[in-house]
Amino acid sequence: MKKKLSIVDLAKQLNISPTTISFILNGKAKEKRISDELVKRVLKQIEEVGYKPNSLAQSLRTGKTMIIGLMVEDIADPFFSSIARLIEEKAYKNGYKIIYCSTDNDSVKTKDLLSMFQDRHVDGYIISPPEGVEKEVNDLIDNGTPVILFDRYLPDTNADYVVVDNRTSTYEAVLHLINNGYKNIAFITLDSLQTQMQDRLQGYESALTQHNLPHHLKEISFNQDEEQIIRHIVSFLERKPNLDAVFFGTNYLCISGLKALKKLGKKIPEDLAVVCFDDDVVFELHSPSITAIAQPIEEMSEKLITILLGKLNKASKVKKIQTDILSPELIIRASSRRL
Amino acid sequence: MKKKLSIVDLAKQLNISPTTISFILNGKAKEKRISDELVKRVLKQIEEVGYKPNSLAQSLRTGKTMIIGLMVEDIADPFFSSIARLIEEKAYKNGYKIIYCSTDNDSVKTKDLLSMFQDRHVDGYIISPPEGVEKEVNDLIDNGTPVILFDRYLPDTNADYVVVDNRTSTYEAVLHLINNGYKNIAFITLDSLQTQMQDRLQGYESALTQHNLPHHLKEISFNQDEEQIIRHIVSFLERKPNLDAVFFGTNYLCISGLKALKKLGKKIPEDLAVVCFDDDVVFELHSPSITAIAQPIEEMSEKLITILLGKLNKASKVKKIQTDILSPELIIRASSRRL
């Protein structure tokens, strides 16, 4: 276990002061008018002995950790893990590391996690927040820590956010069903007040209302295992034999829904058309393939990291909330075509 | 931006020394025989003013960061993101946080990432390693940092590992095909020397050899986008019209394979039976459902974190390498049944 050498060791080797090395390392060589020759000598020695500054000491001193806290609903969900992948890439490219966690949409757990991240002096946050953490998020922001929300946002908060236009995209997907002659369209969604779910619900309702069609809403509560969800969907579909289409509010509801339909022996789209919010390879490969609203994941991550890095670099006192509302794409597949 | 208070501030408030507080906080109250009354008073004050020790300073002082580095091939892959989810849960429960990254199976990138993680003084590592980082891993271990490998291991390394029995499980899956009357079984795999892929290949080959059946091997190189992979698979299948079954070495190869089969208009299992290593909801929902070898993800994560925490707690000089070889489960579905 060889001892890591410090800036002092290095200074001794070179017979100069640690200060000078620090200046050189922090790009202040010019500013402090350190001779090119010395700079070269120092750099060479650093290379040779493989000196690496201790980032913990740096962080303690400067208050910056170069770590971003990424809090998602569930890192195992393909939507979130894809985002995590892209964010990671861009963050590392800029010298930032990522600490992640899954919130389970649980506000108590999330508060706990937020506090742990704060302990670690995370420089900035990217969060898909549950409801109920408004105060904590605002405290963070008041404290000068950048927080960017995504997927959903917290209205009573000063945090920037990047989301998609849930309302319009849902509206258009339902319109697509209506245009294909479907008249009894169900919406199976989460029993959630989060903005994205509320917006999807509104999109659904306004499309139906506009066309004088009946509403068929099924709200499923979040904390259930898949078996239970399937059972709820089965029972709902059995109670509503006149349905001819169903719109699922999230990808995993749709997956459970497809299992439910399989169980019931329903043919898609003959018995029931299917559309889903969020795309996934499952829907592409399914027979028949499932129409889905695909979120622009790449663009979303790009915006997230750009906004965050922007805030991180400038000690920008720009108080204006940045919001980005992206447009998802409706990918029409076999499950929603009238035969 | 309110100033966070330090242990010294707290000491002043209470008119005692920081040492005493430190002792109390680190569970040495009894050992140092500090009066219960004082302890209570200190704890109360801490609660009241919301004092939190600065973990950066703690880390700088103690050398422990309570951070685990998780390096996977690709955090967006469902296998790895599920593992990440479970590891996260268990780690947080034990006070550890997780920094993650995706290696892309790129040894250069991985070395870089390892070095960044070292900079941050990560306490221990969980890695699904690419080939070519043996030296770095051994250095870490020699340095006293616990490293646990999973999914695959590095033979020339002293790292512990948790893997599944790839050879036997593949052997048995191929046997299952043979017992169902399939005679021309292809193996579509990665052009990789990683242990798990080599073991799967061996399992395939020994089953065929034992039954005097012809080998049909297609190795696909790692760094390609999905389109290319599909094209390679299509061309392979076209060149081999006599195949009656195909075994895919990884989940995403199988997904690409299913797309290829769709393109070719092949019926499963009538034209071609399909079996895949790694399970996924896609395979369960596919029509027909796809037979797959499911890895015990829960058990795997449990072992990983248990071994790591064990090493982290004891300054155990136990030099013996711990290895865990778990048994995956063959889930027989419609895609491999002879009609």
Added chain:
DNA sequence: CTGAAAGCGCTAACAG
């Protein structure tokens, strides 16, 4: 141009 020295907040040996 370069160096001395003061911390960042915490821990732990040592001394009462």
Added chain:
DNA sequence: CTGTTAGCGCTTTCAG
């Protein structure tokens, strides 16, 4: 039982 003190390794002001 409790306090003093010396760092952990780095940055940065201030003085040459």
